[in-house]
Amino acid sequence: MTDGVAEAPRPRRVAPFVTLGLAVLIAAMVVVFARAPKGERPDTAATELMNKLAPPIEGETLDGGRFSLSARRGSWVAVNFFQSTCGPCITEQPELALFNDAQGSLPLARRTELVSVVFVDSAENVRKFFANNGGGNWPVLPDSRAEISPAYGVAKVPETWIIDPDGVVRERIIANVTAVGLQGVVDRLRATP
Amino acid sequence: MSTSPLKRRSSWIVMAALAFALLVAGATRDRGPASQSERARSIGVTIKCPVCGGENVADAKASVAQAMREVIARELASGKTDDEVRGVIEKQYPDTQLVPPKSGLASLVWVLPVVVFVIGGAALARAFRRWRADGDLADFPDGPTDDVVVDAEVVAEP
Numbered sequence: 001m002t003d004g005v006a007e008a009p010r011p012r013r014v015a016p017f018v019t020l021g022l023a024v025l026i027a028a029m030v031v032v033f034a035r036a037p038k039g040e041r042p043d044t045a046a047t048e049l050m051n052k053l054a055p056p057i058e059g060e061t062l063d064g065g066r067f068s069l070s071a072r073r074g075s076w077v078a079v080n081f082f083q084s085t086c087g088p089c090i091t092e093q094p095e096l097a098l099f100n101d102a103q104g105s106l107p108l109a110r111r112t113e114l115v116s117v118v119f120v121d122s123a124e125n126v127r128k129f130f131a132n133n134g135g136g137n138w139p140v141l142p143d144s145r146a147e148i149s150p151a152y153g154v155a156k157v158p159e160t161w162i163i164d165p166d167g168v169v170r171e172r173i174i175a176n177v178t179a180v181g182l183q184g185v186v187d188r189l190r191a192t193p
Numbered sequence: 194m195s196t197s198p199l200k201r202r203s204s205w206i207v208m209a210a211l212a213f214a215l216l217v218a219g220a221t222r223d224r225g226p227a228s229q230s231e232r233a234r235s236i237g238v239t240i241k242c243p244v245c246g247g248e249n250v251a252d253a254k255a256s257v258a259q260a261m262r263e264v265i266a267r268e269l270a271s272g273k274t275d276d277e278v279r280g281v282i283e284k285q286y287p288d289t290q291l292v293p294p295k296s297g298l299a300s301l302v303w304v305l306p307v308v309v310f311v312i313g314g315a316a317l318a319r320a321f322r323r324w325r326a327d328g329d330l331a332d333f334p335d336g337p338t339d340d341v342v343v344d345a346e347v348v349a350e351p
Contacts (some may be wrong), residue, residue: 119260
């Protein structure tokens with residue numbers, strides 16, 4: 001105190017604290033957004049369905065027959081998802097035909113049943129696809145109501161899933177397969193309890 | 194011409210209350226029952242197409258988006274609520290929800306903007322109050338400001 005006059009109180013400086021607080025909040029938001037899932041298809045074939053009962057696959061086949069995965073209990077089943085306009089599917093198709101033909105020469109206990117599920121495509125396109133690329137002499141399900149592929153979480157084709165004799169998902173392959181490669185995967189799974 | 198601080202404060206309170214009431218009325222207004230296709234679209238825009246680089250399912254052309262739209266329509270037709278349908282999609286196609294979850298770390302996306310808004314509003318209110326207080330305390334030590342002179346002239350005019 002000087003000259004009997006009270007010194008005015010210095011105003012408290014709040015701005016630096018507010019700025020610091022906002023900076024922390026913005027940094028936290030950046031962290032949250034950076035950690036947010038990108039939603040793109042993962043490069044991994046990991047699926048929550050692994051080692052669980054496979055979702056149902058049943059319906060009318062392209063040639064007017066019926067197919068039911070649950071009726072195939074006791075057999076290994078390879079489920080291939082494809083589309084007629086997909087390049088890798090076209091490349092893969094002759095290999096699937098080779099794989100299916102080879103099953104006839106295997107002992108019954110080592111055979112694998114093949115089934116194809118059409119991924120959002122017309123029956124006409126699919127028939128042309130088989131006529132041009134071979135195969136299709138196994139059950140082919142149109143899935144015109146999109147009931148099968150979403151249940152398996154299929155976002156891109158081709159995909160091939162291996163279902164064991166108990167109806168349990170044992171493998172998901174998210175690339176195009178070869179006849180030898182697919183047989184190798186099934187043989188490996190058979191050997192693994 | 195000056196307005197009393199009480200009157201000034203009351204007008205701010207009335208304006209704030211009015212804005213709040215309009216906001217609540219707008220947010221809770223009954224728009225009538227939405228059609229199933231409207232509901233399907235409103236769900237589709239909140240789900241990311243997994244292979245379309247950021248497009249939502251309602252607008253994307255990809256086959257998977259088409260399949261997902263079929264699922265949404267089918268689940269709605271079966272009587273599921275919008276949240277239940279989103280749950281089905283999340284189960285089949287994980288990590289495709291565009292609306293951040295309301296729990297966990299991601300819930301900060303909802304909380305932080307509100308916190309920033311409140312802090313910003315409080316800081317502004319404090320700054321305004323201090324500026325006004327500074328003006329009152331100064332008590333025109335160097336004579337009336339130009340504004341006061343102009344006000345006085347306006348009042349003095351016949």
